[in-house]
Amino acid sequence: MNTQSNNVLTWALWSVVASSVAVRLAVLDPHTLHADEALYSAYSLYIARTGDLFLAHWNGFPPDKHPLFFWAVALAIKVFGNSDLTIRLINIGADALSAALVVSLAAQGGGIAAGVFAGCLYAISILGAFYGATVFIDPFSIALGLLGLVLIYSRRTTAAGILLGLSVTAKLFGAIYIPIALVIAFRRGGISAIINLATTCFGIIIMMLGLPILFNTFSDSSSFINEGMKNQNFGISSPEEWLPRGADLLNLAGSLFESPTSRVLFFVGIISAAIGVRKMAAEPRDLLLSIGFVSLLYVTGLMIISSPVYDRYFLYLLPILSIAAGIGAANIASKIHIVTVRKAAITIVVLTLLMGGIQTIKKLSGGDLMIGSRSASATYGGYVQLCYWLRHNSGVIQVWNHSLQWHLAFCLQDSAAQPIWFPETKAVTDYQEKKPALLALSKADDPRIVEDIREDGWTVELLSEFGGMRGIDLWLYQIRPRNN
Numbered sequence: 001m002n003t004q005s006n007n008v009l010t011w012a013l014w015s016v017v018a019s020s021v022a023v024r025l026a027v028l029d030p031h032t033l034h035a036d037e038a039l040y041s042a043y044s045l046y047i048a049r050t051g052d053l054f055l056a057h058w059n060g061f062p063p064d065k066h067p068l069f070f071w072a073v074a075l076a077i078k079v080f081g082n083s084d085l086t087i088r089l090i091n092i093g094a095d096a097l098s099a100a101l102v103v104s105l106a107a108q109g110g111g112i113a114a115g116v117f118a119g120c121l122y123a124i125s126i127l128g129a130f131y132g133a134t135v136f137i138d139p140f141s142i143a144l145g146l147l148g149l150v151l152i153y154s155r156r157t158t159a160a161g162i163l164l165g166l167s168v169t170a171k172l173f174g175a176i177y178i179p180i181a182l183v184i185a186f187r188r189g190g191i192s193a194i195i196n197l198a199t200t201c202f203g204i205i206i207m208m209l210g211l212p213i214l215f216n217t218f219s220d221s222s223s224f225i226n227e228g229m230k231n232q233n234f235g236i237s238s239p240e241e242w243l244p245r246g247a248d249l250l251n252l253a254g255s256l257f258e259s260p261t262s263r264v265l266f267f268v269g270i271i272s273a274a275i276g277v278r279k280m281a282a283e284p285r286d287l288l289l290s291i292g293f294v295s296l297l298y299v300t301g302l303m304i305i306s307s308p309v310y311d312r313y314f315l316y317l318l319p320i321l322s323i324a325a326g327i328g329a330a331n332i333a334s335k336i337h338i339v340t341v342r343k344a345a346i347t348i349v350v351l352t353l354l355m356g357g358i359q360t361i362k363k364l365s366g367g368d369l370m371i372g373s374r375s376a377s378a379t380y381g382g383y384v385q386l387c388y389w390l391r392h393n394s395g396v397i398q399v400w401n402h403s404l405q406w407h408l409a410f411c412l413q414d415s416a417a418q419p420i421w422f423p424e425t426k427a428v429t430d431y432q433e434k435k436p437a438l439l440a441l442s443k444a445d446d447p448r449i450v451e452d453i454r455e456d457g458w459t460v461e462l463l464s465e466f467g468g469m470r471g472i473d474l475w476l477y478q479i480r481p482r483n484n
Contacts, residue, residue, distance in 0.1 A: 008112055009103070009112050012103060012115060012116045012119065013119070016103050016119030016120060019099075019123045019354055019358070020099035020119075020128075020132065021095075021099075023129045023361055024092065026358070027129050027130060027362065028088075028133045029381055029470070030084040030085065030384075031084065031383065031384045031468045032380065032469070033410075034134070035403070036136065037134055037136060038135075038383070038406040038409070038410045039061060039406035039409065040065075040136070040137065041073070041135050042406060042410035042413065043055060043067070043070045044070045044077060044087065045074070045082055045087075045410060046058055047067070048077040048078050048082070053067060054212050054216060055070075056215065060409065061406065061409060065137060065224060066209065066224060068166065068170045068208065069140050069170050069171075072140065073090050076089045088133050088134065090140060091133060091134060091135065091139040091140055092132070092133050094139045094140045094144075095132035095143065097146075098122070098139065098143045098146050098319055099119055099122055101147060101150050101319070102119050102122045103115040103116070103119035105118075105149055105319075106322070108287075109283070109288070109323065109327045110326065110327035110330040110331065111330055111334075113326075113330035114323075114326040114329070116346065117325065117326035117330060117346075117350070118322045118325065119322075120262075120350055120353045121262060121326065122319055122322040123357075124259070124262055124353065124358060124360075125256050125257055125318055126255060126360075126361060127252075127255075127315055127318055128315070137170055138171060138173070138313075138316070140170055141168075141173065141316075142167070144163045144166050144174065145167035145168075145316075146319055147163050148162075148163035148167065149177060149184065151163065152181055152184045152185050153188065155188050155193070157189060157193045157197040157200070158197075160181060160200075161196065161198070161199070161201040162201075162204050164177060164181055164201045164204075165200065165208065168201075168205050169209065176294050176316050179290055179294050180287070180290045180291060180294060182197065182198065183286050184283075184286075184287065185197045235305070237305065237306040245302070245303050245304075246299075249299055249302060249303060249309075249314070252314050256321075257357070258357070258361065259359075261349070261353050262353055266325045267325075268328070268332070269324070269326060269329035269332075270321070270324060270325050270328055271328065273324045277289065280331075284327060287323075291323065295320065298316070298317060302314075333345065333346055380407060380468075380473040380474055381466075381467050381468015381470060381471075381474075382466030382468050382474045383404070383407045383466070384411070385466045386411075386476060387408070387415070390412065390417045391412075391414075391417070397416070398417070398418050398420055398435070398438065399412070399417050399420065399438045399440055400437050400438065401420070401441070402423075403442045404440050404441075404474070405421040408440065420437075436478065436479065436480035437479055438463075438476060438478060438479070439453070439460070439476070439478075439479045440474065442474050443472075443474075457481060457482050458482060459479065459480050460477050460478070461478045461479075462475060463476045463477060463478050
């Protein structure tokens with residue numbers, strides 16, 4: 001590329017990154033965490049406070065994930081302190097990096113217009129918007145994988161192998177980028193590049209997985225792999241389950257983009273990429289073919305595995321599908337032979353895409369989320385206010401809770417209040433010491449719990465209610481035996 005093209009690409013890259021971050025922050029409720037996010041935050045905070053990198057002395061809820069992501073969040077906490085923003089800082093940065101990498105990878109395959117289109121699609125995807133600033137592991141793993149792909153274009157296969165290995169270490173789904181990496185490596189450096197990439201990548205995976213296992217073995221604590229095996233239902237689901245799950249995945253793919261312009265650009269771009277792939281140069285053709293192959297393989301795998309499938313798993317497809325759609329859309333734009341008209345058309349599409357997409361996502365953020373594992377039934381606003389209340393009210397010793405077990409494990413680590421999880425109401429009513437305590441409930445709990453406790457001889461008094469941008473989510477009660 002010449003200097004002018006590089007300048008245009010740089011401006012496009014920074015514009016896409018800024019738009020991506022703006023969209024994530026616009027829809028973020030800082031006082032809302034999914035249960036998994038709260039647990040990962042709890043692990044990270046514990047590591048930051050104790051230096052126990054492998055959570056060998058963690059009491060309760062043993063980890064079933066590699067601690068790599070927890071180390072990154074713990075580092076942010078050590079540097080910036082514990083806050084709602086700090087625990088999300090790693091993924092905000094990772095997702096912003098992913099937006100830049102999508103622009104770069106698409107530009108490698110289809111020019112500046114491809115990079116701009118792909119970056120805009122990634123920035124305003126509804127799935128990316130609601131997950132980009134979370135404390136889930138996925139955005140971190142995806143950024144590592146995409147950075148590995150970019151480095152291969154620079155023929156730095158050793159560094160790329162390290163990053164791809166770390167992506168898989170953070171979360172197994174990062175393996176989706178390895179086949180694409182191997183194809184690019186072959187085009188850039190032949191068989192020797194493939195061998196170097198594969199050796200480095202799998203060496204890092206073995207080393208990173210082996211370290212915690214060895215440490216846990218010698219410290220007589222449970223390995224995260226053992227815990228992961230316990231928590232997953234591995235195997236192949238029955239054939240009658242495949243079609244319904246496939247339909248769910250197709251519906252999810254259709255809802256990746258909400259504004260009409262983004263949907264049209266995405267599907268037209270994908271179709272154009274598929275139709276025009278034969279006439280492309282070897283390198284972009286191989287990139288598109290590898291994206292198509294791994295996408296089909298990945299969706300098929302999600303469709304037939306017996307383990308639970310969450311919509312955030314589709315996040316791994318978002319960047320590579322955006323790249324494919326961007327290259328296809330740029331291929332259509334290249335048919336406009338008058339340069340001025342072509343530039344004007346691209347500018348109009350991009351501005352319409354960003355303005356319409358940002359407005360649509362902002363509007364959707366005010367209601368119940370469509371994203372399943374970030375839905376209103378699974379997230380609780382107000383936990384920060386709840387924990388502030390618990391920390392600043394003297395005499396609080398025990399806080400009984402059910403659905404909030406992981407949230408309280410995170411936010412009460414420095415509090416005198418002791419969170420006690422009860423698996424069912426009977427665990428409260430049969431509590432032998434019959435001491436006064438607090439009861440924290442969320443909208444995910446059965447509301448009959450309060451009446452059951454009253455009927456079993458306890459006095460229950462509502463102390464306060466807490467909530468986020470979607471209304472009241474949490475209720476705090478004082479409970480005491482009726483004879484007290």
